[in-house]
Amino acid sequence: xxxxxxxxxxxxxxxxxxxxxxxxxxxxxxxxxxxxxxxxxxxxxxxxxxxxxxxxxxxxxxxxxxxxxxxxxxxxxxxxxxxxxxxxxxxxxxxxxxxxxxxxxxxxxxxxxxxxxxxxxxxxxxxxxxxxxxxxxxxxxxxxxxxxxxxxxxxxxxxxxxxxxxxxxxxxxxxxxxxxxxxxxxxxxxxxxxxxxxxxxxxxxxxxxxxxxxxxxxxxxxxxxxxxxxxxxxxxxxxxxxxxxxxxxxxxxxxxxxxxxxxxxxxxxxxxxxxxxxxxxxxxxxxxxxxxxxxxxxxxxxxxxxxxxxxxxxxxxxxxxxxxxxxxxxxxxxxxxxxxxxxxxxxxxx
Numbered sequence: 001x002x003x004x005x006x007x008x009x010x011x012x013x014x015x016x017x018x019x020x021x022x023x024x025x026x027x028x029x030x031x032x033x034x035x036x037x038x039x040x041x042x043x044x045x046x047x048x049x050x051x052x053x054x055x056x057x058x059x060x061x062x063x064x065x066x067x068x069x070x071x072x073x074x075x076x077x078x079x080x081x082x083x084x085x086x087x088x089x090x091x092x093x094x095x096x097x098x099x100x101x102x103x104x105x106x107x108x109x110x111x112x113x114x115x116x117x118x119x120x121x122x123x124x125x126x127x128x129x130x131x132x133x134x135x136x137x138x139x140x141x142x143x144x145x146x147x148x149x150x151x152x153x154x155x156x157x158x159x160x161x162x163x164x165x166x167x168x169x170x171x172x173x174x175x176x177x178x179x180x181x182x183x184x185x186x187x188x189x190x191x192x193x194x195x196x197x198x199x200x201x202x203x204x205x206x207x208x209x210x211x212x213x214x215x216x217x218x219x220x221x222x223x224x225x226x227x228x229x230x231x232x233x234x235x236x237x238x239x240x241x242x243x244x245x246x247x248x249x250x251x252x253x254x255x256x257x258x259x260x261x262x263x264x265x266x267x268x269x270x271x272x273x274x275x276x277x278x279x280x281x282x283x284x285x286x287x288x289x290x291x292x293x294x295x296x297x298x299x300x301x302x303x304x305x306x307x308x309x310x311x312x313x314x315x316x317x318x319x320x321x322x323x324x325x326x327x328x329x330x331x332x333x334x335x336x337x338x339x340x341x342x343x344x345x346x347x348x349x350x
Contacts, residue, residue, distance in 0.1 A: 238344030
């Protein structure tokens with residue numbers, strides 16, 4: 001395969017970009033062919049005229065020599081530029097890529113409120129409401145982080161390398177987010193997670209001798225907001241039925257707006273609970289819990305006149321622990337509270 005196909009395959013399997021070392025090893029092992037710029041071909045040896053013995057009166061007739069292919073000057077230049085662009089793109093991919101993308105929804109194993117960064121729009125925001133005044137990356141971010149560490153009363157933790165060693169981390173990049181009143185230090189990890197530290201670094205001090213607890217509180221995992229929920233919904237049953245129009249707007253970053261209120265949420269599949277709520281490490285008990293939850297949800301949905309057959313059809317909101325179930329092919333959804341009581345039914349607005 002070519003290098004592009006190999007990189008796409010690696011990302012699909014590992015959930016991250018390959019490192020330079022992994023790329024080089026794969027190339028040396030012949031797992032893909034590196035795209036290289038066109039190089040001038042070596043001059044071919046002119047073929048000797050071949051003799052055909054069937055000419056008249058026994059005379060031999062030489063066959064015409066094949067003509068050397070000629071390339072238009074613009075074609076040669078175009079091919080050379082294309083090759084150069086490919087090489088530059090490859091270098092940028094490995095040496096200047098920013099690592100895991102900070103933009104999106106992040107949630108800890110405690111399944112509490114998420115941390116949501118909107119960094120790709122004109123206005124950069126934190127959790128939907130707070131304007132981000134500054135984003136610091138690269139060497140500047142690493143220097144500021146190390147300067148902050150040096151001010152701590154800790155001889156064991158003075159640099160980013162000390163933090164990685166103490167808490168068994170593999171930090172790929174430091175990104176600092178500053179709002180009007182707070183600063184957040186994001187240590188993006190090689191495995192795609194994000195270790196988030198607040199401005200006072202209290203978790204580094206408090207959990208100095210308790211690595212599992214430190215990770216439980218500070219390691220955030222990135223979640224994708226369910227695509228079927230993105231868009232505008234009209235609440236047709238349940239709360240505020242007296243209102244003529246009750247509209248709920250949901251963004252791909254989990255920002256919900258209803259009337260004049262906005263709310264930041266993380267929604268994940270019920271079958272993903274084992275990954276989100278993995279604090280005790282007992283996967284068997286988590287599976288049992290999911291099965292019990294699904295049975296209650298299934299019964300409540302049946303009371304609304306619908307049928308669901310799998311826990312994959314159930315989603316959970318992280319902070320309220322409410323349940324969201326798409327019905328009628330995703331044209332509507334039913335929401336239940338954490339006690340499996342009917343809350344609302346909403347219909348997609350085209």
